[in-house]
Amino acid sequence: MPSGLVALLDDITVIAKAASASLDDVSVAAGKAGSKTAGVVIDDAAVTPSYVTGLSPARELPIIWKITKGSFKNKLLILLPGALLLSEFLPGAIIWLLMLGGAFLSYEGAEKVLEKLGLGKHGATLEDEIRDPVAFENKRVAGAIRTDLILSAEIMAITLAALDLDVWWERGLALALVAVVVTVAVYGTVAVIVKIDDVGLYLTQQANAAKQAVGHFLLRFVPKLLTFLSIVGTIAMLWVGGGIIVHGTHEVGFHAIYDIVHGAEYAAAAMTGAAGSVVGGVLGWVTYAALSAVVALVLGSVIALVLHKVLGVGKAEGH
Numbered sequence: 001m002p003s004g005l006v007a008l009l010d011d012i013t014v015i016a017k018a019a020s021a022s023l024d025d026v027s028v029a030a031g032k033a034g035s036k037t038a039g040v041v042i043d044d045a046a047v048t049p050s051y052v053t054g055l056s057p058a059r060e061l062p063i064i065w066k067i068t069k070g071s072f073k074n075k076l077l078i079l080l081p082g083a084l085l086l087s088e089f090l091p092g093a094i095i096w097l098l099m100l101g102g103a104f105l106s107y108e109g110a111e112k113v114l115e116k117l118g119l120g121k122h123g124a125t126l127e128d129e130i131r132d133p134v135a136f137e138n139k140r141v142a143g144a145i146r147t148d149l150i151l152s153a154e155i156m157a158i159t160l161a162a163l164d165l166d167v168w169w170e171r172g173l174a175l176a177l178v179a180v181v182v183t184v185a186v187y188g189t190v191a192v193i194v195k196i197d198d199v200g201l202y203l204t205q206q207a208n209a210a211k212q213a214v215g216h217f218l219l220r221f222v223p224k225l226l227t228f229l230s231i232v233g234t235i236a237m238l239w240v241g242g243g244i245i246v247h248g249t250h251e252v253g254f255h256a257i258y259d260i261v262h263g264a265e266y267a268a269a270a271m272t273g274a275a276g277s278v279v280g281g282v283l284g285w286v287t288y289a290a291l292s293a294v295v296a297l298v299l300g301s302v303i304a305l306v307l308h309k310v311l312g313v314g315k316a317e318g319h
Helices: 002-019 021-035 038-051 057-089 091-116 133-162 168-204 209-251 256-270 278-310
Strands: none
Touching: 057 091, 057 133, 057 168, 091 133, 091 209, 091 278, 133 168, 168 209, 209 256, 209 278, 256 278
């Protein structure tokens, strides 16, 4: 999934070049900037299926469509104008908004880890009795759109920070292009994922033995896939959130965390004894991602402790 989404973002350049030479700079910038949002895109795609898991199969696609429409509104009607205004009049605020989003992702990821460790549950989950399915669905959709707003803000902020376009309308086109492609890619992928079990059930009811075997495989595969996506989503939250904090603190003048994380990254990469080797690069990146996740886990745990134990604030339902 990650490679497919990144490849789709990179293809923006080719599509736009074929459309018009005047949009060439925009397409190139959008492709490069969009690929840098891959971590948040993976997070978004991995987290979203949880909003329909356990609900009526007949409601899965309508719920995803509601979330998709909310995501388009978040990106195009709220975040795009805000991003353009910031880039024109207050560019220095972008890094602080990025870190605010990074702190939120750190909190979300850490809270999931804490809940898995049995250190508290906040808000209703599918294990609880659902007394009003309509109200529960509405809360889940609202929670999904709220979380999408944060993830979309990160996508737009990362894209904006990576753009090298001087004209405001070119930045606007590039941001809109990334917003549309990411939204279609993420929620299209999610729609396919959540309907795999329905395809499996359909195949098990066919007379052909081979189709039945495939159907039974899909039915066994889907729960494992959803569990895997939940784990990937949590890891992505911590990795992306921590990475934003590491680089953000460095940008605003606090270098200690950045120096430690990147020092460990370079040391790990050098362990192979071949500078610039693929193995060294992978080992360095894994070290960087792991330490970024640790930073996020620590920060997120502190935020969760303050919110839930000190301020007594419960987690919003639906995530």
